[in-house]
Structure formats: structure tokens, C-alpha cells
Amino acid sequence: MNDYKKHSRKTAEAAERHAPPPLSEAEKLAIAQRVNLVKKHIPEAMDFIKDLHALGMVDGLRCITSVTTPDGVKYGNS
Numbered sequence: 001m002n003d004y005k006k007h008s009r010k011t012a013e014a015a016e017r018h019a020p021p022p023l024s025e026a027e028k029l030a031i032a033q034r035v036n037l038v039k040k041h042i043p044e045a046m047d048f049i050k051d052l053h054a055l056g057m058v059d060g061l062r063c064i065t066s067v068t069t070p071d072g073v074k075y076g077n078s
Contacts, residue, residue, distance in 0.1 A: 020059040027062070037067040037075055 023031070038045055052058045068074045 020062065023062065031062050031064065034064045034067055034075065035061050037069070038064060041067065041069040 038049075049058065049061060049063065052063075053060045066075060
């Protein structure tokens with residue numbers, strides 16, 4: 001699963017140049033709630049998201065826009 005790391009061309013400097021805009025307090029709260037849901041229902045996804053962020057492929061945990069639990073309950077955007 002970590003083989004994708006060695007194929008990254010994105011550098012730390014490039015990631016800084018393309019930094020996402022600051023979050024509002026409401027956005028921070030919404031992200032925190034979704035992160036808690038991910039940690040509760042699919043904790044194995046956290047390392048994957050962190051790896052994608054390190055590679056510059058996602059804007060960190062703000063990329064989580066919705067969470068669907070294994071029992072089919074959906075939280076967040078559709």
C-alpha cells in the first residue's frame with residue numbers, strides 16, 4: 001500500500017505553494033466532527049489520508065466531506 005509514496009514528484013516546497021485557504025471556525029468544527037466519525041467507524045483510513053496529504057494529493061483532513069458508516073448511515077455531503 002505504501003508503494004505509491006516512492007512515485008511522488010511533489011516536494012514540500014510545491015505543497016506549500018499550493019496551500020489551501022484558511023478554514024473558518026465553522027469549517028474547523030465540521031471537519032473535526034467528520035474526523036471523529038472516521039476514527040470511530042473506519043480508523044484505518046486515517047493513515048491513508050495522512051499519507052495522501054504528505055504527498056500533496058489532498059488538503060489534509062479537510063478532504064473528508066462525508067462519512068458513510070459500515071451500517072449504511074451517512075453523515076455530511078452527498
